Structures are given as structure tokens and as C-alpha cells.
Amino acid sequence: MARDIERRAFLKRAGAAGVLGTVGLSGCVGGGGEGGEGESGGSDSTETESGGSTEMSSGSSGPEGVVVIGYPESGIQLFRDYYSQSDGSEEILVPDGLRDGAMPGQVGNEMANVTGTAPAAGGPSQEAFNSLFQDEYGESPGVFTSQSYDSVAIQILANAAAGENDGTAVRDQMRRIANPEGTTVTPDNLIEGVEAAANGEDVNYQGASSATNFDENGDPASAAYAIWEFEDGGTSQVNVQNFEGANPEGSGSAADSGPGGTDREVSVGILLPETGDLASVGQPMIQAAQLPAMQVNEANPAGISVNAQTEDTQTSPSAGVSAGESLISAGVPSVCGTASSGVNVPTSQQVFIPNEVVGCSPSSTALSVSNLDDDDYIFRTAPSDFLQGRVMAQVMAERLEVSSVSTLFVNNDYGQQLSDRFTSVFTEEYDGEVVETVGFNKGASSYSSAIETALSGN
Incomplete structure (x- = not known):
């Protein structure tokens, strides 16, 4: 070795002693309960x-x-x-x-x-996503950005297949459009996939982070x-x-078919950390999460547009719950978030599950998320x-x-x-x-x- x-x-x-004393905490924002994971007691x-x-x-x-x-x-x-x-x-x-x-x-x-x-990012569409992110933002994607993109892309496809901004209807389509079978959809042909889903056709989203097939817990298989x-x-x-x-x-359970629906607005929430301990990774995740909505709104397939509403968790469980409630009040049926299990667990328990809204975290990884009594409303694109x-x-x-x-x-x-x-x-x-x-x-x-x-x- x-x-x-x-x-x-x-x-x-x-040696360590000669260099440690002079380095400050510049660039590190205080407080909060999230990291690549988060706080839950x-x-x-x-x-x-x-x-x-x-x-x-x-x-x-x-x-x-x-x-x-x-x-x-x-x-x-x-x-x-x-x-x-x-x-x-x-x-x-x-x-x-x-x-x-x-x-x-x-x-x-x-x-x-x-x-x-x-x-x-080890999915079949990794390179397609990398190019898309680089072209839009002029820099390489970071940690959990591919999972963020996949979370929102799946929710848009599920909403298009459901034909309504209803959490239960979107939940029932999540596995149907993510797991086999159906026409393969990737970041490269997301527009065609949204149009097909809106027309009631079977699609199979193949993601940037993984194949994005959900298991019975809503976790990546x-x-x-x-x-x-x-x-x-x-x-x-x-x-x-x-x-x-x-x-x-x-x-896991999924709808047998999707009614679809054209000429309508799809609503999706983005609940990730813009500030706090996770701001450095949260901001690129937000950029990635916004990309699928930007793609759809530019092309307007089957008359579909996307209203993507973003809220800041502030890397805090209490702030995350409050921000989640704001998204619920705005009528979103599904949310990309939160970024950590310490925020994801209370937000899921207090906001998503009781309001029958889908939560799909791109970076919450704790085992406790799989064990939630969630009535199948909680998913993850992070393992x-x-x-x-x-x-x-x-x-x-x-x-x-x-x-x-x-x-x-x-x-x-x-x-x-x-x-x-x-x-x-x-x-x-x-x-x-x-x-x-x-x-x-x-x-x-x-x-x-x-x-x-x-x-x-x-």
C-alpha cells in the first residue's frame, strides 16, 4: 500500500499543531440539523x-x-x-x-x-444528465444532484400519468412510471416521456443516479x-x-394504468437546504431539481407546464416542517425533499403522510426512513x-x-x-x-x- x-x-x-490554529470557519454556516444526513434525536x-x-x-x-x-x-x-x-x-x-x-x-x-x-451517479442516463447540467449551469454536477434531478423527473411523469394534482393519484403512479415495463424515458427524451404519460401510455424512467426502480419500501432497488x-x-x-x-x-404496489391528461399544469415542490449546514451541497441539488421543470416548460409537451415551488429547510427540522407546510398550503401533491433524514422523518410524519402528499428525498439515507408507517407516500432516489x-x-x-x-x-x-x-x-x-x-x-x-x-x- x-x-x-x-x-x-x-x-x-x-505535523498538525503548526497549521491548525490560524484557520477560521469561513464558508461554514452555523446551526441546523442536516448534513449529507440529519438530526432526529x-x-x-x-x-x-x-x-x-x-x-x-x-x-x-x-x-x-x-x-x-x-x-x-x-x-x-x-x-x-x-x-x-x-x-x-x-x-x-x-x-x-x-x-x-x-x-x-x-x-x-x-x-x-x-x-x-x-x-x-451510476444510472444508465448519467452522461445525459451530466451534459444537461453542464450546459445549463456551466459547471459539473455535485453530490446528490443526479438523485435530485431523478426525484423531480419521476414526480412530473407520475403527475402527468395521474392527470391531476392529487397526492394519492401521484403516489399510485410512482412505481408504474419508474419500474419496468414501458417506453424508456431518460433526461434526453424527458419531453417525449411526459407527452406519452399524459396520453396514458406506459413509460419506464431510467435515471441518472440509478435505474430508479423502487422496492417495496420506496427505496432504490x-x-x-x-x-x-x-x-x-x-x-x-x-x-x-x-x-x-x-x-x-x-x-411494491402501483396503478395498473394511468388516465393521463393534456393541457394542464403539473405542480411539484422542492424542499431542500438553501441555507445552513447543508447549503454548500443543497444549492446545486436545487439547481438539478429545477432542471426537469425547465425542460418541460420550454417544450410544453401535450400542453403540459410545470409549476415548481421551492422552499428552504434552513438545515433545520423545525424550519423544514414549516416550509413543508407552506408547500402543502400551496397545493403541491408531491415534493422533492428533504435532504436529510433528521429533517425528512419529522417532515414526513407531520406534513407529508397526514396530508397524503408524496415525499421523494434525493439524499435522506437513514434506515428509519424505510421503517416509517407511511402508507406508501414516502420514496427516495438515494439508497x-x-x-x-x-x-x-x-x-x-x-x-x-x-x-x-x-x-x-x-x-x-x-x-x-x-x-x-x-x-x-x-x-x-x-x-x-x-x-x-x-x-x-x-x-x-x-x-x-x-x-x-x-x-x-x-
Whole structure:
């Protein structure tokens, strides 16, 4: 593992103490409850506190690797504290919630020992979407943008097939237009697909993020995951691997046919973070979510137009619920959102489900979403952490060749459940050792105590 040896040597030469003190929090917005995932309660298993910064190596008693599950705002301070306490010899593995290319600059370290996993754009229409996004916005699409596009495209097609702005009618068409059979629809021919759906024809949307076949929980039946690293002020994708569930063509209830309807306005909501802890990833997601509506409104197929209404979750559960209620008051039958499980769960429970409105999140991944008593109104174009926990265990054991780990996770459903899933697969299927599982609270001034526990195994 020459790459690992070289990067560890760099960290030991550079040291952490000389560069950490001068880096500010510029670019990081405070507050909130979302990250690549989000906040939904959870008890404080470890209280973080300010403490010393005595440098320590993992040594023979500590873990070879650490899984860190959290968000950029807290992650900046957590990694500052980590590099002030460790020589950086541990392999660090993080999920999508910490995929923020600005973090190394804010932390004051290249973070060369950090590897990440994230749901990727691995669908049959990935290149078509990439070109569409690049042409419209003049930049490459980011994390969860393909899932955002797919969420809105599916909702528009389902609404066109339903022939009315009614949540139950749209719900019943979601699998019918996403799962086989029917004429193949992609971002390239979305206009023809909307016209066909409005005319009552069968269509099969093949997405940018995946084949977008929904299983019985409303989750993707297959998904791609990227392996990434921090590099040159951003993140570099190392590899993409596709994973399939037990039934990759999907399953679950759906309408047998669609009545369709022409010369009408389709209504859809977009409920994503413009501000707060997820603003850096939320804004490109909003851009991607707006693209299908822009395509339809430019072409006006079968007299169909789209009214896409956008609200800001502010990366806060309470603000997300309030913004969701605003969309319901405006009469939307379906919503692309929210971005995190910490906002998605309460918004689904308090807004979408009781009002019989479809919610289709492009980035909420916690296992608790699959377990909602939702009467089939809640869908996702992002895969569940049930799959990501397996992917992370495989990467840690096989790619990084680590046999002992500790996990550091944010104290909410997302952090706890992903840590539990990783731990289960890593120990049972890869015969790995989990030294410590340590929860931490968002917004603490120091994470030294949690890091010391994770690295020392005490």
C-alpha cells in the first residue's frame, strides 16, 4: 500500500499543531440539523468537552482505522482536534455527510488519510444528465444532484400519468412510471416521456443516479457508490461500484394504468437546504431539481407546464416542517425533499403522510426512513444506509485493509444507525474488531474527549 505509506509520511513530516490554529470557519454556516444526513434525536452516549491536545499515536492498543459519521460544520472542529491528538496514522473512513471539498482548508490539514463513500451517479442516463447540467449551469454536477434531478423527473411523469394534482393519484403512479415495463424515458427524451404519460401510455424512467426502480419500501432497488478522497481543494473520485438488492427491477404496489391528461399544469415542490449546514451541497441539488421543470416548460409537451415551488429547510427540522407546510398550503401533491433524514422523518410524519402528499428525498439515507408507517407516500432516489453500511465495511476491510476500528458518530438516528450497520457487517462478515463506538454532539467547542476515547480504546 505505497500510497498509504507516502501520505502517512507526509502527515508525520507536516505535523498538525503548526497549521491548525490560524484557520477560521469561513464558508461554514452555523446551526441546523442536516448534513449529507440529519438530526432526529438520539441520546448523548458521549459528552464532548474542551480538553488538552496532547499528541498521541494509535499505537498497538488503539484501532487501525476510525469511521467518522457527521457533517461538515462539526466535522471541521472534530478533525482539527483529531490532527492535534494523532499523528494521522489511522485510516479514516467517512460517508457522504462529510464530503465537502472545502474541509481540508478549513481544518488546516490535507486530510490525506481520509477516504469516503457516497451514493454516486451510476444510472444508465448519467452522461445525459451530466451534459444537461453542464450546459445549463456551466459547471459539473455535485453530490446528490443526479438523485435530485431523478426525484423531480419521476414526480412530473407520475403527475402527468395521474392527470391531476392529487397526492394519492401521484403516489399510485410512482412505481408504474419508474419500474419496468414501458417506453424508456431518460433526461434526453424527458419531453417525449411526459407527452406519452399524459396520453396514458406506459413509460419506464431510467435515471441518472440509478435505474430508479423502487422496492417495496420506496427505496432504490439498486445503487452506485463512489469511493473518494480529498484532493486539491475538492474531492477526487477514485472508483465507482454498483450494488444491487434482492430484486433489482423493484417491487411494491402501483396503478395498473394511468388516465393521463393534456393541457394542464403539473405542480411539484422542492424542499431542500438553501441555507445552513447543508447549503454548500443543497444549492446545486436545487439547481438539478429545477432542471426537469425547465425542460418541460420550454417544450410544453401535450400542453403540459410545470409549476415548481421551492422552499428552504434552513438545515433545520423545525424550519423544514414549516416550509413543508407552506408547500402543502400551496397545493403541491408531491415534493422533492428533504435532504436529510433528521429533517425528512419529522417532515414526513407531520406534513407529508397526514396530508397524503408524496415525499421523494434525493439524499435522506437513514434506515428509519424505510421503517416509517407511511402508507406508501414516502420514496427516495438515494439508497438506504442499510446498503451504505455494507459498502463502508467492505471498503474498510478490503480496500484499506483494516482489521480493527472505532466509530465516531453524530448523536442522531443517521449517525447511530449507520454506525450500528457498519459495525454489524464489519464484525460478522469481515471478522473485524470494533474497539469503541463513540457518539458526539453537534456544535461542541471541542471533541478532544471523544477522539481520545476512540483512539485509545479506553
